[in-house]
Amino acid sequence: MSDHIHDDKIKELEIKANQIRQSLIESLVSAGSGHTAGPLGMADIFTAFYFHILHHDPKRPDWDERDRLILSNGHIVPIRYATMAHAGYFPIEELKTLRKFGSRLQGHPERERMPALETTSGPLGSGLSQAAGIAYGARIDKKAFRTYCFMSDGEHDAGNLWEAAMFAGKYKLSNLTGIVDRNNIQIDGMTEDIMPLEPLREKYEAFGWHVMDIDGHNMEAIVDAVQEAKAIFEKPTLILAHTIPGKGIEKIEFDFSWHGKPPKPEEGEQFLNELRTLGGQIQSEHE
Amino acid sequence: MNKAKLVDNLADKNNLESFPTRDGFGKGLVQAGEQDERVVVLCADLSESTRTHWFKEKFPERFIQMGVAEQNLATVASGLAQYGKIPFIASYAAFSPGRNNEQIRTTIALNNVPVKIVGAHAGISVGPDGATHQQLEDIALMRAMPRIVVVVPCDMVEARKATLAIAINNQPSYIRIGRSNTPVFTTDKTPFEIGRAEIFRQPAVTADVAVIGCGILLYNALVAAEELAREGIEATVVNSHTVKPLDGKTILAVAKDAKAIVTVEEHQISGGLGSAVAEFLAKNYPVPQEFIGVQDRFGESGEPEELIEAFGLGVEAIKTAVRKVLKRKS
Ligand SMILES: Cc1ncc(C[n+]2csc(CCOP(=O)(O)OP(=O)(O)O)c2C)c(N)n1
Ligand SMILES: [Mg+2]
Numbered sequence: 001m002s003d004h005i006h007d008d009k010i011k012e013l014e015i016k017a018n019q020i021r022q023s024l025i026e027s028l029v030s031a032g033s034g035h036t037a038g039p040l041g042m043a044d045i046f047t048a049f050y051f052h053i054l055h056h057d058p059k060r061p062d063w064d065e066r067d068r069l070i071l072s073n074g075h076i077v078p079i080r081y082a083t084m085a086h087a088g089y090f091p092i093e094e095l096k097t098l099r100k101f102g103s104r105l106q107g108h109p110e111r112e113r114m115p116a117l118e119t120t121s122g123p124l125g126s127g128l129s130q131a132a133g134i135a136y137g138a139r140i141d142k143k144a145f146r147t148y149c150f151m152s153d154g155e156h157d158a159g160n161l162w163e164a165a166m167f168a169g170k171y172k173l174s175n176l177t178g179i180v181d182r183n184n185i186q187i188d189g190m191t192e193d194i195m196p197l198e199p200l201r202e203k204y205e206a207f208g209w210h211v212m213d214i215d216g217h218n219m220e221a222i223v224d225a226v227q228e229a230k231a232i233f234e235k236p237t238l239i240l241a242h243t244i245p246g247k248g249i250e251k252i253e254f255d256f257s258w259h260g261k262p263p264k265p266e267e268g269e270q271f272l273n274e275l276r277t278l279g280g281q282i283q284s285e286h287e
Numbered sequence: 288m289n290k291a292k293l294v295d296n297l298a299d300k301n302n303l304e305s306f307p308t309r310d311g312f313g314k315g316l317v318q319a320g321e322q323d324e325r326v327v328v329l330c331a332d333l334s335e336s337t338r339t340h341w342f343k344e345k346f347p348e349r350f351i352q353m354g355v356a357e358q359n360l361a362t363v364a365s366g367l368a369q370y371g372k373i374p375f376i377a378s379y380a381a382f383s384p385g386r387n388n389e390q391i392r393t394t395i396a397l398n399n400v401p402v403k404i405v406g407a408h409a410g411i412s413v414g415p416d417g418a419t420h421q422q423l424e425d426i427a428l429m430r431a432m433p434r435i436v437v438v439v440p441c442d443m444v445e446a447r448k449a450t451l452a453i454a455i456n457n458q459p460s461y462i463r464i465g466r467s468n469t470p471v472f473t474t475d476k477t478p479f480e481i482g483r484a485e486i487f488r489q490p491a492v493t494a495d496v497a498v499i500g501c502g503i504l505l506y507n508a509l510v511a512a513e514e515l516a517r518e519g520i521e522a523t524v525v526n527s528h529t530v531k532p533l534d535g536k537t538i539l540a541v542a543k544d545a546k547a548i549v550t551v552e553e554h555q556i557s558g559g560l561g562s563a564v565a566e567f568l569a570k571n572y573p574v575p576q577e578f579i580g581v582q583d584r585f586g587e588s589g590e591p592e593e594l595i596e597a598f599g600l601g602v603e604a605i606k607t608a609v610r611k612v613l614k615r616k617s
Binding site: 032033034099100101102103105106110121124154186187188194195 | 330352358414415418587588
């Protein structure tokens with residue numbers, strides 16, 4: 001991978017993210033339950049990872065040298081499913097089985113049903129510990145792959161997560177990168193009202209992490225931040241990705257009531273239209 | 288006849304009211320708050336799902352938002368109870384008493400303080416969320432722990448009564464509630480007392496079998512009993528809503544009468560009500576027993592009714608278990 005990402009590639013990733021958002025909406029409508037805001041907000045980051053950042057092979061999900069992507073906040077898994085389908089892990093058609101009886105696409109991710117998911121999650125706050133365990137094991141065996149852990153902001157209420165942060169800091173797990181979906185919402189309201197998290201950056205720094213703040217919808221920023229993390233040799237890195245919950249669909253953006261409900265079929269049509277008419281030209285907020 | 292004062296149109300499922308047990312809890316909680324100002328409610332970022340938002344609206348100064356932190360939820364509540372409050376702690380059963388089991392053990396049970404643990408979204412009937420959220424081991428966890436009263440209401444009305452009852456029992460207590468709409472088949476007049484099982488169906492003649500259940504599947508047990516009666520099989524149906532302390536007296540009486548037992552619960556067979564009944568009867572009056580429950584596996588995504596059938600918890604499964612136990616009767 002080259003150090004700098006070309007404009008063509010950025011454009012390509014943006015178009016891909018838009019297509020993935022469409023698949024996400026379709027699968028949520030078909031499921032009739034599930035989470036919408038978080039998954040939309042993480043669409044750009046998932047796209048950047050599966051289509052540019054990760055060393056992976058959809059045809060060989062058990063490839064030993066693959067980068068590990070651990071999703072801690074399992075409730076946003078529909079966006080992972082949609083991205084993985086587009087990346088070639090399974091047929092896009094299968095997204096329609098989301099949350100249905102017998103499907104591999106469980107409401108919360110299950111490793112036993114789809115090993116490429118790496119871990120089972122949903123109960124919040126325990127992904128970083130597992131990622132740290134993987135990263136530690138990889139270091140013992142001098143493996144070159146990197147471990148990424150996606151987390152939500154709401155789950156930073158949980159003690160388990162801070163135990164992991166302390167552990168990764170202690171052992172200077174520089175092969176571990178955390179990415180936080182800093183969208184400021186959780187179920188009962190805004191994170192700073194429910195349980196104030198700030199100053200999040202300083203908290204991680206105090207625990208021995210290298211921390212970066214980025215616009216989580218800017219492809220270039222996402223790619224650059226991960227690149228920078230690879231150059232930090234004595235600390236784990238945390239990327240605070242500032243995202244807009246519901247990003248891409250005006251009605252959903254910033255509205256925490258969309259945390260845990262799917263679009264109704266009529267809404268789905270309307271949202272798909274909105275995404276389609278953008279024609280893949282999603283512009284970053286910070287450009 | 289209808290001593291349990293159940294609804295008259297019991298068998299008419301389509302015309303019964305349908306509400307989740309969590310609604311009954313939410314209403315009972317507001318009432319408990321009105322009756323005793325020591326009642327405080329702690330919730331871990333799930334106030335609407337657990338229906339504690341009704342209490343929050345009414346008594347904002349007695350509602351405490353903990354964030355997604357179930358271990359702190361249990362332990363702060365322990366402190367509040369040691370101080371003299373009556374704390375209800377509400378989350379999904381998967382996380383409380385799932386995640387915070389040791390905190391409950393040491394700071395609530397061993398400390399012996401009256402914290403009320405509310406396990407919402409329990410059972411397979413959670414539906415599409417899948418295995419991580421379908422708590423099927425909570426009764427076992429809570430029942431194995433000394434001092435904890437364990438109550439599993441069968442419908443919305445009973446959930447309200449159970450909530451009011453544990454609010455004043457001055458003991459550490461666990462109440463299990465569910466997410467999905469289920470038939471409301473008890474009434475305000477149906478007797479309810481912690482630690483006392485209620486006979487919901489009593490055949491006029493000696494019973495062939497006694498079906499002992501708790502929770503929402505009790506409705507399926509009653510329907511199964513009606514259908515079996517048409518085949519000439521007479522079943523007593525017992526609502527053992529309090530899994531701990533178990534009402535040994537009632538269970539012994541129905542076992543002596545029927546001499547065959549089927550237990551029914553939306554929980555792993557291992558460690559639940561069925562186990563409690565078996566432990567008791569093995570010692571006091573051994574009779575053949577069949578167990579309706581989840582058979583040592585995790586749940587999965589699906590619609591609640593679909594899962595109830597797929598996991599062998601439906602009416603047909605109960606009838607099959609009854610026929611099976613009758614064959615084992617000497
Ligand atoms: C241990 C645990 N407690 C509670 C929950 C229920 N829950 C699911 S998502 C969520 C909100 C967390 O906030 P966040 O992940 O930031 O939500 P989002 O931004 O995706 O809306 C909660 C409390 C859970 N999944 N795990
Ligand atoms: Mg959030």
